[in-house]
C-alpha cells in the first residue's frame with residue numbers, strides 16, 4: 001500500500017468516526033510545530049476530556065507510513081516534564097520503539113493510537129501514574145531534562161549503595177570517566193589505550209556517588225549547586241557527608257553521580273557543578289574561589305560545601321554504563337556475579353584455545369591467564385582469533401592485549417610459557433584458578449598437566465579440548481576431583497582410546513614440505529562447533545563443578561562423516577546410545593581407574 005492510499009484511508013476513517021472533516025496539518029505547520037521531527041502529514045483532532053476541557057491531539061505520520069506507525073502529540077499540555085510520556089514538543093510515547101503494527105490496515109492503527117492517547121490523557125489527569133512513571137522510567141525524563149550536547153559520563157561504577165567517594169578522570173575534551181577507585185580507573189585506561197604509560201599520565205580527582213532510596217522526579221532535578229545538596233540529603237546523613245567531603249577536596253568542578261533502582265533495574269545520572277573557576281587574585285597570583293578568604297587549610301567543611309554547591313547553575317549529564325555487569329548481560333544475568341569473580345587459565349592459545357578464551361571474556365569471566373610459548377604464524381591467521389597484525393608476536397601476550405583493549409574492565413594476562421616451565425615455576429597460577437582450560441593439542445604437554453593434576457589432588461577442574469580429523473568431531477573432557485583422570489582415556493603415547501570417528505581407509509593428516517610439520521586441513525567454520533563445545537563446557541564447569549569427570553563430544557552429521565571417509569566409532573556408540581544422525585552433542589561417561597590415578601588415590605588413602 002502506498003503512503004498516499006494509506007493517508008486517504010485514515011482521512012476517510014477519521015471523518016466517519018468524528019462526524020466532521022478533521023483539520024489537516026500542512027508541511028509548513030508541521031515544520032513549525034515539530035522542528036526536530038520529519039512528519040510529512042497530519043491531522044488535528046479535538047478530544048473531550050473528563051475534566052470538561054477539550055484538548056487538541058495531533059495525529060502525525062512520517063514518510064515510512066504505513067510501514068512505520070504514526071505518532072500522536074498533545075497540543076494543549078502542561079509545562080515540560082510535568083507529565084510523563086509527553087515529550088517537550090508534545091509527542092506522546094505510547095508504543096515501545098520497536099513495536100510492530102499492521103501496515104495493511106493503517107486506518108485501524110491510527111484510530112487505535114488516538115484511543116490510546118485519549119486513555120493516557122485521562123490517566124495523567126487522574127494523577128495516579130504521574131509520579132510513579134517519572135520514577136520508574138527516570139532515565140528517560142532525566143535525558144529530556146539533561147544538557148544537550150554535553151558528553152555522557154562513562155561509568156565503571158558498581159550501580160548500588162552505599163553512597164561513597166569515587167574517582168573521575170577528564171580527558172582533554174572534558175569527557176568524564178568515573179570509577180570506584182584510582183587503581184580501577186588507571187587500569188581501565190591503560191587497558192583501553194593498550195599503553196601501560198596511560199596509568200601514569202592519567203590525572204584523576206575525587207567525585208561522589210550518591211545512592212538514592214527512590215529515583216528523582218523532575219521537580220527534584222538540580223538546577224543550581226544548592227539543589228545537589230538537597231537531593232543528596234534525601235539519601236540520608238551518610239550521603240550528605242559524602243557531598244561535604246567532596247566539597248572539602250576542593251576540585252574545580254565537582255561531579256556527583258546519583259543512582260537509584262528504577263523499574264528496569266539500576267540507573268545512574270550525574271550532575272556537575274560549574275561554580276569554581278580560577279580567577280586572578282588581588283595580588284596578581286591566582287586564588288581559588290573555594291578557598292578565598294581562608295589562608296590556611298583545612299577549609300571548614302560546611303563552608304566548602306556551601307561554596308561548591310552554591311547558586312551557580314549545574315550541568316545535568318547522562319551516564320553511560322560501561323561496567324562489567326552492564327556489558328555482560330545488561331545487569332540482568334544472575335550468573336554474572338560468579339563469572340566476574342572467576343579466574344580461568346587457558347593453556348594453549350591456538351585456533352581452539354584463542355577463540356575459547358575470547359568467548360570466556362565475552363561471557364564476563366573477570367580474570368584470564370593466557371599461556372602459550374608460540375608465535376603467531378601466517379598459516380595460523382585463517383582460523384585464529386588474532387589476525388595479520390599479530391604475526392610474529394607471542395600468541396598469549398598478543399591475545400591478552402587485544403582482550404584488554406576490548407574488555408578494559410577485565411584483568412587479562414598473557415604468559416609466554418611452555419607447559420613444563422608453567423608447572424615447575426608458575427604453579428601458583430594453576431592453584432589459584434577456578435578453572436583450567438587446556439587446548440594445546442600436545443600429549444606431551446597435557447600428559448604432564450594431568451600428572452601434576454593427579455599429584456596435587458585435582459582441586460581445580462580442568463577442561464581438555466581437542467579435535468578429530470577435519471574437525472568433524474570435537475571433545476571436551478572435564479576432569480574433576482573424582483572419576484577418571486585424562487590418562488584414563490589415552491594410551492601411553494597419547495593415542496585417544498575413545499575416538500568418535502574411525503577412518504577405515506587412513507587418516508587425513510597432511511605434512512608441510514618441511515621435516516615433521518604435520519597439520520590438519522580444516523577451516524574456521526568447521527572449527528566453530530568445537531569452540532562452542534569447549535567454551536560451553538568451560539562455562540558450565542565454572543558455574544557448577546561437575547561431581548565426576550565427564551566427556552562431551554560434538555559430532556558432525558553422519559552424511560558429512562561418510563563423505564569424508566569416516567565411520568562412527570564403536571568407542572562412542574558403546575558409551576552413548578543417543579548419537580544423533582544429524583550431528584550434535586553427545587555426553588558420555590569418562591572412563592576411570594587407570595594405573596596412574598588409582599595409585600595416586602591409594603597413596604592418598
Ligand SMILES: [Zn+2]
Pocket residue numbers: 484485486487488592593594595596597598
Ligand atoms: Zn586415570
